[in-house]
Amino acid sequence: MLVKTLGILYSYGCNFECQHCSVGASPRLIRNVLPIEVLRKVIDEAYFIPSIRVIAFTGGEPTLHPRHLRFGIEYASKRGFITRLLTNAWWARDYNRAKEFLSELKRLGFRS
Structure with a gap:
């Protein structure tokens, strides 16, 4: 059986506005979020x-909505899914911050 990935885009909000963005994400769209x-x-x-x-x-940038991201990763992993995160990594300003963020996601069940 072919294994497929479901991409969940719960917001078009992003902290950047890139001309090459494939979904048209923007800082102007941050408030529009799919309900949990x-x-x-x-x-x-x-x-x-x-x-x-x-x-x-x-997304957009899924880490701009940490409540949604935490819920989604934890809930999906409890249902047996492997989870992935597509991010521009704005939150990884330094090694310690990046490690702390990824460790939290791992505690919630993130595994790639």
Whole structure:
């Protein structure tokens, strides 16, 4: 069976505005966020599609909505999904900050 990845884009908000952005993300769109209840429903429905085993959180910049990201990673990993994160890594200003952030995600079940 071919393993597929489900990309969940829960916001078009981003802290950058790049001309090459494939989704048209922007700092002007940060307030528009998919409700967590819908995020839960998407993950629940993906669970019943046998070929989807990976969930990638993307955007916009998914780390700008830490509550959504934490929930999504923890909930998806509890459902048995491998999780991925597509980010511009603005949060990795230095080694310690990056390590702390990734360690927190790992505690929630992040595994790539």
